[in-house]
Amino acid sequence: MKKKEQAEQTRLKILHAAIGEIHHKGYKAASLDHILAATDLTKGALYHHFSDKRELAHAILEEYLRMLVDVYWIKPLDDCADPVACLQDLIARNIAGMPDDEVFYGCLLNNLANETSGTDEELRAHIDQIYKSWETAFADALRKGQKNGTVSKAISPDEVASFIVAALAGARSLAKNSKSREPMIACGNSLISYLGAVCKPL
Amino acid sequence: MKKKEQAEQTRLKILHAAIGEIHHKGYKAASLDHILAATDLTKGALYHHFSDKRELAHAILEEYLRMLVDVYWIKPLDDCADPVACLQDLIARNIAGMPDDEVFYGCLLNNLANETSGTDEELRAHIDQIYKSWETAFADALRKGQKNGTVSKAISPDEVASFIVAALAGARSLAKNSKSREPMIACGNSLISYLGAVCKPL
């Protein structure tokens, strides 16, 4: 049973190196050789654990990015009485707590989406699924707020959810491109204002 | 004198084909051979007019994308008395008027930004410059509004401008990835609400 653990360790080592390489260079520009050079492994190990490069991307989506979205954006909304306040808090904390290199390298999910969704239908669908789960969590929270009277009934939860995700994704793009935190701060402040002004009941 | 025009025509033919290929496949995945195959030209023509692939991208940025931003987002704000109304109108019209394939292939500027800004400093700076001019136009309009009393003095023009651009860019990302217009509509509606609720003076 030692072997199984060791193998899983190896798999994760490759996955981690792949995350780094793809985050830094992009999916297409990422080189499997570089990924392996970052580990102490060789081609054999890689192609034992992953059938090809696309499978690596799928694994990153499923085992890494989905978890990140879950931990940072979905889980914290469980059992939230006042979704507007929760979302404001969540946005503020996530932006403030984001490490510099995360800001400068951009959002891996967003990067992957932009680069692959046009050419790889399966990857696109996979990414879409993750984005959808993100939006759904926001929308569900807002719907709950509409029921308990903390959220204005005039807004469409689905639209607001999609808007917030879009704004956050766009801000990460701008931040990466301007090598500056400012777009994210601007986006955070604006979203907080927006939520307070538009989504609260009269 | 005719020769000069013919040559310029050739240059533009390549530029056009490059725009299409890069928009569809992405910068790295775009192949110079494919670009040329889409024209009736060969390597010699390309490398006569452009020093290398990066220069092609720079030309696309300078001669195509900068113009698009100008025509669609900056020029329409000249001589605008009520910037909030102008922006709301602009956003609504741009989203409604965008053709389907533009929606599905995403924003070329945004695609380029995501793919190249991490690895090519010059391209990043060039793209940033275009984004900045976009944001500046929005911010200037808002500042003018603050002076003539049509815009709330409580908001930061720079932050709001950055926020709007970020939201639009993010929405285009989501739309491309979900193969649907919905994220853009949601974003448009929400931005319009936001502008009305937050940026108007009391």
Place this chain on the structure above:
Amino acid sequence: MKKKEQAEQTRLKILHAAIGEIHHKGYKAASLDHILAATDLTKGALYHHFSDKRELAHAILEEYLRMLVDVYWIKPLDDCADPVACLQDLIARNIAGMPDDEVFYGCLLNNLANETSGTDEELRAHIDQIYKSWETAFADALRKGQKNGTVSKAISPDEVASFIVAALAGARSLAKNSKSREPMIACGNSLISYLGAVCKPL
């Protein structure tokens, strides 16, 4: 004692899958991984029973192809009083009774011979040995016929035997390549005419 049988069963399972894969794809193009995928086994099993890919080919030759030649071409000539008639009958029956896919995939022995004999001396020798036993059976039968007067003494049994085998092998090549049974029928008819016209005593 049961273990031994089970192991032998495993060996045969691999051998069978290898025969199929090599027949369809050729020796070089055949993949050990594909062969194993066609069974429910893995590398460990293969390399337990066979030292390497070449050994697999040797096993196919020794345990499968030699047997086929024996059953279809050598055994039927035992105790044959009139070898010309026997050969004519044998050729006609073998061609008529050959299933379509056998026709279209060609003769495995011939395929192996063409592909490996130039690069692997041991395989070449092994294949040659099988061909030789085939020719020898024909030649011996003809010699016996010469003794009992049913075969013309003017012909060289060795040459005729070699000729028949060559014609049959060539016809299978042509049939495979033309995806048609016709070359084999033409060859069968012609060989029968040849035997009747040339090998019968005056």
Place this chain on the structure above:
Amino acid sequence: MKKKEQAEQTRLKILHAAIGEIHHKGYKAASLDHILAATDLTKGALYHHFSDKRELAHAILEEYLRMLVDVYWIKPLDDCADPVACLQDLIARNIAGMPDDEVFYGCLLNNLANETSGTDEELRAHIDQIYKSWETAFADALRKGQKNGTVSKAISPDEVASFIVAALAGARSLAKNSKSREPMIACGNSLISYLGAVCKPL
């Protein structure tokens, strides 16, 4: 105009090296790197003149093997009054005149046919076309003989043609595999007997 000739020279250099490599190692086992190492050229030159490995094979078929068949087997039958005699002569001369290494490496056309026809439909069709032109030349000659009374009307020209080609191809296989000229001599003698005994009119 110098450049065009130089380029054609380059193309032929690659083609020649490819013929050698594929003849010696087989199609699948042939390495493009080895082919190029045999010339003073690099990948760029190869992929400028040929789109891929299969195209190389097609070029060998079209520009080399078709010509060989033409020169050695088809052209000599033009203006032949007595096809049986012509064929007998042709077969004898071709076998006698064949250099040793040609015998030992086998017939490139036959090798290609055996190795590729099962997996590449286009190559199969191309090879078939060449074999067909070969058979047709034999059959046409025999038909002419039937008209002028030098060939028995009892035989089917198409079947006999196919048979001769099959026998010759098979003999080259056996010769290659046995590293001996004997199978070809046996085949030549037997075909000559066959033609005399079966195809001559009574």
Place this chain on the structure above:
DNA sequence: ACTTACGGGACTACCCGTTCGT
């Protein structure tokens, strides 16, 4: 101004074989 020929390198995707464990 533009074409054709070519250099030279990189990438992914295999493949065969070994080793360790069970």
Place this chain on the structure above:
DNA sequence: ACGAACGGGTAGTCCCGTAAGT
């Protein structure tokens, strides 16, 4: 006896860029 993990190497493809020619 067999499974699973991994080593190590090579193959074909394609790509960007150069340079000589016209």
